[in-house]
Amino acid sequence: MRIVSLLPSSTEIVCALGFQDQLVARSHECDYPAGVETLPFVTAPKFNPDGRSYEVDQRVKAILQEAVSVYKIDADLLKSLTPDVLITQSQCEVCAVSLEEVERVACEWLDTPAEIVALEPNALEDVFADIQRVANALGEPARGEALVLQMRARMMDVAARTHVLLTRPTIACIEWIDPLMAAGNWIPTLVEMAGGTNLFGEAGQHSPWVTWDEIKAADPDVLVMMPCGYDMPTALREMPALTERADWQDLRAVREGKVFITDGNQYFNRPGPRLAESLEILAEILHPDDFNCGHEGMGWQRFGEND
Secondary structure, eight states: OOEEEOSHHHHHHHHHTTOGGGEEEBOTTOOOSTTGGGSOBOEEESSOOOSOHHHHHHHHHHHHTTOSOSEEEOHHHHHHHOOSEEEEESSOTTTSSOHHHHHHHHHHHOSSOOEEEEEOOSSHHHHHHHHHHHHHHTTOHHHHHHHHHHHHHHHHHHHHHHHTOSOOOEEEEEEETTTTEEOOBTHHHHHHHTTOEEOSOOBTSOOOBOOHHHHHHHOOSEEEEOOTTOOHHHHHHHTHHHHTSTTGGGSHHHHTTOEEEEOTTTTTTOOSTTHHHHHHHHHHHHOTTTOOOSOBTTTEEETTSOO
């Protein structure tokens, strides 16, 4: 079987199901697990992804006014790879090549039909369903069932431990820094399982834009940065958009040293197997006396330490 994965989370799902050796191409953003970076990539952004988060946001919005997708497909390369299965998504036009574009290229360019698997991870349960959907398409439904059971068990262990804790700190999870966007979709569920009280964003709903005044009014106990597509160094680079505000120090989380930077790109923004690690990261942040899963330094750090 010849598999082409067009987003990082589906690449991780394919590999976790044991099909890494049957991947023949990836998206330009797929970088995990080790080895997938050697595969040819068949997508590219239509915009310059470099620059400050405000500049990137403006470029993306400008493209979306004129096109369905902010990414393009190398149709010639895709045709030469003769894929049997194409895995994409229909959840977010900013996250990967649009389903409409994938269907168009497959119809117009491929000599032999390929099965298109479109994932739609709006909520945590959808992620489990998507894993099973990929496993079914690859002819190994039992592998999907086993992976989902493994993830559920690992995550329920965290939820069971936090359920008996007496405190549930309020938390604001920030998915984009400038302009401000809170995290929705599966993140509110992870926050609840990690023993926190989520302030912005609803489970199963797209991430909402928020204002600085709204964050100030909510005054969270904990502020967690998980910018979409950004690793920790890049997220740290964007922090002056907040820290240079005259009232930055007015936030309780700032005064008490409970602002955290995470690797949103590798963990929280990828609806796949590593959402289990994402949950553990939140538990470590919210309840440091009760959780030490070994993710500090790699998946998260306290803002102000080693910056």
